[in-house]
Amino acid sequence: MRFSGEGMELAQVVMGEQNKQNFQPPLILAVEDNDDNLLLMSYTLESLGCRLICQTDSSTTVLVAKEYQPDLILLDILLPSINGIDVMRYLKQEPLTRNITVVAVTALASTEDRERILDAGFDDYISKPYMIEDLEAIIYRYVGEKLDNYSAVDLC
16 A cells, blocks of 8 residues: 555645644633733733733623633733622633633732632732733643644644
8 A cells, every 4th residue: 555645745734724723722801901901911912822802891701701712811800890809709600611711910919819819719810010921921821732732733
């Protein structure tokens, strides 16, 4: 039995196209009421190749999370309508959102605040002001595999 080089190339092209359809860059839901912080966050996420949903008001965060099923939620704690800890409680109560990774992004930086936030069910915590490298590290920690898969497939 002999395989021709052309046939193998065709199979790689077909599989490459199929992988492109299966792999999508990660979807991040960013909830932040400060426009400057949201702009910095969105610039960073887009430069990494993430798809992004931005919200400045937390009143519809649970509905958006249920509808779009993001890979990661970056959630400010001090929000005007519903604070991030209460949003987190609602997310954990919903079957469609309870397993979504949620990272607190907050100016609350004391040890007690950090413990309270993590005890509320957040997967991680980043305090403001943060370095862009710190935000990138968080993104890679939780959705890096999807970014790597997408980047590798995108090169084919």
